[in-house]
Amino acid sequence: MAGIQHQLQVELGDRSYPIFIGQGLLGQQDLGQWVAGEQVLIVTNETVAPLYLEKARASFSGKQVDVVILPDGEFYKTWEVLNRIFDQLLEKRHTRKTTLVALGGGVVGDMTGFAAACYQRGVDFIQIPTTLLAQVDSSVGGKTGINHPRGKNMIGAFLQPRCVLIDTSTLETLPNRELSSGLAEVIKYGLIQDNQFLSWLEEHMDGLMALQSDTLAEAIFRSCQCKAAIVAADEREAGVRALLNLGHTFGHAIETYTGYAEWLHGEAVAAGMVMAADMSKRMGWLTYNDIDRITQLLVRARLPIRPPETMSPDDFYALMAVDKKNIDGALRLVLLHSLGDATVTAEFDPELLHLVLSAHQEAQE
């Protein structure tokens, strides 16, 4: 297909699918070949619809194309809002052969994927992620779901898309904070398994922040490659896939604490990665210099490096206790043996964790 700069295949047997990356792909590409039947439902949100809905609609010419426009934000990743998708599918009489299309960020992707997983016990879906975060993270790997008042992403399913179309030009309309939020996950890939990519990011962070198209496409491609390799090895998160949660145990606690409203996902993950790095240093695995490299890269990406100052260790303990990585009640953390080498462990001194969870409050005093 024309305009494609990078292409990769996520290898998952009969659930394998391609990711296409390029500038201006949306509207140029006819996506009809990825649709099994004659019906398409595009799910998007109030922010993205005015910008890209017509281009997306044009990608499915000749099909019955219906649309659902959701409110924008993690706050709306609820059952009530999900139900608007089911209402529309049933009202427009979509059958099992329908294809759902997620046009938007991670929230739209998660909800559309979960709706596809549940509607008539499972229909196809396609991802057109329009935020950096969704392009490098939530569009790869098939995790879908909604939030529960007691915990993020607690209700969901695994469902792989038929294909993913990443148009880097959608990032030109992305708010700066959202770009930074996506960069948190990009940096994460370097930290957990690719020291060379980490150095590349240190070299190209200014270009990424300036939205240089080729640099963005390269960063997205390398991030997707990294995630695709991990997902291919462990689709159901029985082992190595948990490494993708670096910073997320702390980060999810921050998001739940702040009601999914104040902090963007990547911002919470950034602060969480600093906490995971701090823990790793206290365990003797990382050096002061390593911590400096991490915090400097995050700061250059305009990301926070501390949790909310009002958030106490007890707040963290209560919210981390429901983390999906935990097994039979034991808290498990993703930590760094070194830069580019992560591990999941439940074996750590609780005293050290307490120091990590209280460090930001001491710093305020």
Place this chain on the structure above:
Amino acid sequence: MAGIQHQLQVELGDRSYPIFIGQGLLGQQDLGQWVAGEQVLIVTNETVAPLYLEKARASFSGKQVDVVILPDGEFYKTWEVLNRIFDQLLEKRHTRKTTLVALGGGVVGDMTGFAAACYQRGVDFIQIPTTLLAQVDSSVGGKTGINHPRGKNMIGAFLQPRCVLIDTSTLETLPNRELSSGLAEVIKYGLIQDNQFLSWLEEHMDGLMALQSDTLAEAIFRSCQCKAAIVAADEREAGVRALLNLGHTFGHAIETYTGYAEWLHGEAVAAGMVMAADMSKRMGWLTYNDIDRITQLLVRARLPIRPPETMSPDDFYALMAVDKKNIDGALRLVLLHSLGDATVTAEFDPELLHLVLSAHQEAQE
């Protein structure tokens, strides 16, 4: 295990599981070996809990056993009620290694299975069906889900249980209407693919209605065998599995029309099977004698053989249009070439269908 009269294996590769059938199994059997972790959540309803909850609880000695008691009835197969299961799982901090146990009828089974499919993107579950309908139908095959105001079972997932325990003595406390409702599905197996079983049922219907334990165990075993073979051939309902829906297209329309409250599932299926048989006769496939055998067997099982008299052809058309078997808008019906030989088809004369849908109203005039 002691007390097991029949045992069969549902063959689904790495999702294969056993079904144990016998009188008095519940409470005799330790089910701990089927639980991966240390946590169990038993989901049951207000009617079943006083009768069998303690016996079920005793089957998981040494584990953390929590309980959710739901209201009883298809009317409650909604997201709001499903959420009580999630609330309890999160409140009691159940991890990904938890096992959900469905103790009750089809509604409890469908909701518990769907909760297991979605909680943390999927945990284990075990079925202990206590109604005949659940024992012969919903506990085999992995269909789970909830209703949507616009259609039955529209939201759901496929998830196979780890094992199914069928204690025929639970049928002694089952209301007569519920027993009849289960017999509708038993008769269905004979009609769609087992003419010999149909003759066996004609011979043993009085024994089944009198709750003869060995006769019940035999009928349940043969029903499960029939369904297990079909599910093994077509887990995701791409083909032959649709035959299990004999009478269900009409039946689901009846259930939706009456708000899931007046008619039991098997009652609606019984009336639906007569309509499917009527259609098959009008297409020249069945004889008057075949129709007589079907209606007589249903009447002996104290099942209805007509839809609600107020329900018009237009009511049926509107409600059948959202049936999950439909492909690209075309209505598909399960019909009978002969007794014991069903087929799915979209090729029929709409005039004949109209006659079938209006016959019960003409009969009233």
